Amino acid sequence: MPMLSTKSLFHRVRPYLSFEYLHATMDNNLPIAADNGSIDFLRTEGRTPIIMPKFMGSVGLTYTAGPLFLNTSIRYTDKQYSTF
Structure with missing residues (x-):
């Protein structure tokens, strides 16, 4: 999952962007007992x-003040399936 971030802006705030692309397919037919x-x-x-999103991503901000930090983010997950 690639992540892009910057140096601290205004000495304390750091934005970041993270995304993932997943292309997964099943290679075989599944055997079942009749x-x-x-x-x-x-x-x-x-x-x-099942349960494999094609896209996922997040955008966030990190605020740092000495040894303390605050992190907030928004996440997106593409549609997922629960059956065949």
């Missing part, structure tokens, strides 16, 4: 795995 005991396959080849 009711009669035979093996069948779910057509999952080439689909996105």
Whole structure:
């Protein structure tokens, strides 16, 4: 996950930007057992795995005062799936 930040601005404030791109696909069809005991396959080849967002990112600010600091950020997570 790349992260971009700057030196402290105004001696105490530091903005940052973080992002991630994930391109994941399933390489095979998943085998399952049918009711009669035979093996069948779910057509999952080439689909996105469950709970895998394509994009994630955040923008934030860090405020530093001596040994103390305050961090605030906003995060974005792209859509995710919970079933095949």
